[in-house]
Ligand SMILES: NC(=O)c1ccc[n+]([C@@H]2O[C@H](COP(=O)([O-])OP(=O)(O)OC[C@H]3O[C@@H](n4cnc5c(N)ncnc54)[C@H](O)[C@@H]3O)[C@@H](O)[C@H]2O)c1
Ligand SMILES: [Zn+2]
């Protein structure tokens with residue numbers, strides 16, 4: 001049970017059992033580790049939804065995603081960077097879709113790394129739109145565990161926050177900020 | 192190209208590095224014609240600012256000629272521009288409110304984590320000022336990549352010399368914003384700690400905003416003399432006790448507004464300073480904060496404290512009780528340069544504000560390490576060093 005008089009979001013909870021509640025919010029939850037992040041973006045809801053709904057644009061702002069192909073309107077194929085130049089791949093399906101409000105997705109049966117996510121878009125008046133992403137995943141043991149550690153870098157929450165901030169930069173400014181000085185340095189950063 | 196690079200405490204060198212390139216649509220490349228060394232650069236030089244990396248190019252006060260533009264830049268090749276030290280996107284919520292130094296987007300996402308932890312939220316990217324503020328290469332170089340070049344740089348009319356407008360990049364708007372933050376009312380007495388470039392522009396700005404008296408505090412006779420030239424009364428804290436002097440000079444009331452233009456490297460053998468210094472040098476990490484403590488004690492009841500001076504971390508023995516009991520207001524922050532540029536350019540062109548008086552030394556870029564040493568060791572005579580990469584080209 002949620003404690004009375006605590007309006008903090010579940011993702012800020014100190015209690016692990018609360019992740020179970022977050023899982024309930026994802027239509028077809030896959031995984032038990034929770035990452036939640038919100039960012040406010042000074043653009044209208046429908047624009048942000050449309051950009052996000054085309055998963056193939058993820059590599060533009062998500063550091064570890066190599067490519068996402070939209071197979072049909074609900075099915076997509078993901079390829080994510082692993083160590084030593086390897087790639088981990090899986091299929092995902094959209095499990096809930098409320099235009100301009102919400103998108104939820106989940107990895108298909110048999111994925112090495114079961115994972116699922118949900119992104120919500122809420123009006124924030126003159127500040128634009130609050131974008132909240134919740135991602136659930138199973139951090140596996142062994143070799144795959146290492147792949148995952150690389151995929152989410154040191155800390156999944158950190159990675160999610162960086163990715164959301166790059167999404168914000170792209171949507172607000174049309175580009176992603178870099179302090180690189182040369183194209184070569186920029187490439188090395190991305191590698 | 193050649194560029195002034197940081198390698199550690201009191202170790203800066205001119206190295207040959209790769210030329211910058213256009214990487215984003217709104218970028219421009221500027222060929223630097225003038226660039227100044229700032230009091231803030233001395234904090235880097237003295238090793239007070241964390242997240243510096245060997246090889247970082249310094250410099251955040253610069254201007255030059257546009258030599259290349261990205262497809263979304265509004266600048267044109269050949270234009271002369273002054274570039275604000277704050278990098279701002281112009282389209283986020285904060286830029287929309289003209290809080291340019293709080294821009295959400297100019298600090299690359301990977302660099303924002305450090306400030307998240309230290310400050311709670313990340314600030315804008317700055318040129319040449321550590322990786323916490325973006326890791327951007329600075330302007331003490333032959334060329335600079337300027338992001339969001341459609342928002343920051345201001346175009347300078349032909350025929351206006353560099354020296355007259357260069358300080359629009361930082362210290363003039365910084366002094367102006369500090370005076371604005373002091374919310375000066377006609378008849379006010381304003382006290383300014385520090386007669387460096389920032390303090391001296393505070394003095395000029397305070398008078399322009401209607402202060403009746405400005406009292407300037409420092410220990411360098413030459414700098415105090417400059418303040419006096421602009422009409423300030425002076426206190427040399429090596430000869431006199433600052434608090435006692437201020438109370439007497441204001442009939443026991445205290446100054447209506449106090450401006451700290453000194454910052455985390457306050458000089459002087461004051462007890463609190465020595466304690467701060469011991470802690471800082473043993474990596475217990477507190478800033479030296481004598482001037483802001485004194486400003487709070489001296490300020491009249493219900494008065495305003497403005498703090499353009501830079502602090503980086505934590506402070507001990509902050510007189511929170513005095514601050515609360517007297518009901519003071521404190522305003523501070525990195526300068527929202529873009530907000531002030533059009534107005535201040537006009538003021539400079541109309542000779543309402545004097546800028547060139549400040550420059551004591553003009554050197555080529557190759558002599559930049561000498562410039563740092565001089566500015567650091569001889570603050571009395573060396574009020575402002577301007578580096579001109581063109582001087583090297585003439586010499587060679
Ligand atoms: N807020 C901003 O955006 C911004 C921009 C530029 C500079 N700054 C900061 O403003 C401060 C001043 O910059 P500057 O270029 O004028 O530096 P500076 O080092 O040239 O000047 C500082 C002056 O303070 C004097 N001083 C030292 N201890 C003092 C004390 N106890 N009492 C009175 N005076 C004392 C020094 O003698 C010196 O003349 C620095 O902290 C700098 O980092 C802030
Ligand atoms: Zn400066």
Ligand SMILES: [Zn+2]
Nearest residue numbers: 280283286294
């Ligand atoms: Zn911005």
